[in-house]
Amino acid sequence: MQEQYERIEAYLDGTLPEPERKAFEAELERDKTLAAEVELHRRVHRTLSNADEWAFRQNLEAISEAYEAPAENGKPGNRSALRLLLGILILIIVASLLYYFFMPAPDAAPAEPPAIEQPAPSPTAPEEVPEEKAVEETTTPTAPEDTPIANTPPDQPNPALEALVASSPLNATYELAVEARFSNQNFTLEGEMLSAQYEEGQSMTLTLFDNQPNNYPDAPLHTGEIQVMEIDEDAPIAFAAKKVYFLSYEVALDLPAGLYYYVVRVDGEAEALWVGKVEQ
Structure with a gap:
């Protein structure tokens, strides 16, 4: 597996010798599995070659080197700049906390007036239900039979x-x-x-x-x-x-x-x- 991986990487990087490259391309036409694996490696190469990703890494390395560089001729150098940025960040945080704690509270919502209690209706005598009708109402309806759920065809997408x-x-x-x-x-x-x-x-x-x-x-x-x-x-x-x-x-x-x-x-x-x- 490792040898196959190295052949694919050499082919994509253009470092595979000419005779081996022709033989490899002929093998790609015959073997669909190998062609799919080469395409997968090519997609990963595109991901790794993303310009924003590498620019972000280089910026992180530059910041790390600037912080670790020694001061020259007794000057504070990049560490002073870093301390200045840290001080500005602290001021922003303090200002945000002051605004949060001393910001005037919003006006309270007006209280709703108390609900007026309505008088309870006077009880009325229950109507007499004919005996035949009462028997009809107490009859328990029969439950419908459960309908089986049909299976989805095996080749249909979910x-x-x-x-x-x-x-x-x-x-x-x-x-x-x-x-x-x-x-x-x-x-x-x-x-x-x-x-x-x-x-x-x-x-x-x-x-x-x-x-x-x-x-x-x-x-x-x-x-x-x-x-x-x-x-x-x-x-x-x-x-x-x-x-x-x-x-x-x-x-x-x-x-x-x-x-x-x-x-x-x-x-x-x-x-x-x-x-x-x-x-x-």
């Missing part, structure tokens, strides 16, 4: 899950790009995740559902733990920078033909990170 598929990734803290497939009764998921909040050893789960609306989210078909592996874990990482992780999952499932949905989330959190669909 509207609620389709909306989540179109919105994925669902969490900006964990940027995911994953794909799944069925092959000879085996379910396989592969992808990558970009995150600065993920902690090593934190469990990620995959939950598989069919397309029946009544089965989501309380009746999953299968649940398992996804393998998470950091990519280039020895590379230097800037302060608050996001890391790249490789996600994989494989299990043998004997399921009938139809449309299925898979949900990826961090274990212990209710919010889903990614929702995708796959056909068997």
Whole structure:
């Protein structure tokens, strides 16, 4: 798997030698699974090349270097500027607190006038009910028979899950790009995740559902733990920078033909990170 990953990265970076590149492109035309994996890597490259993301990282590194730089010729340097900014921030906070505590209270709403007590109506004698009519009113109606709910065809989309598929990734803290497939009764998921909040050893789960609306989210078909592996874990990482992780999952499932949905989330959190669909 690692060798395959390095070939794809070399192909996308343009560092693959010409003979190997031609052979690799010929293999892409024959193998749809390999082509899908290359497209997945290309999407991750586009995410990592986002100009705003890298500009943010460079600004954080510049601030860190400016704070740690020693003063030259006895001048206060960047630390004085940092203290000035901190003082301005404290003044803003103090002014906000003073405004909050000394702001005049809004006028109280006028009190509603007391309700005038109405005299109680005089009791009237109950009307006599004919015996025949009383018997009719006490008759218990028969309950209608329960109508069975028809199952949705196995290839029909689930509207609620389709909306989540179109919105994925669902969490900006964990940027995911994953794909799944069925092959000879085996379910396989592969992808990558970009995150600065993920902690090593934190469990990620995959939950598989069919397309029946009544089965989501309380009746999953299968649940398992996804393998998470950091990519280039020895590379230097800037302060608050996001890391790249490789996600994989494989299990043998004997399921009938139809449309299925898979949900990826961090274990212990209710919010889903990614929702995708796959056909068997």
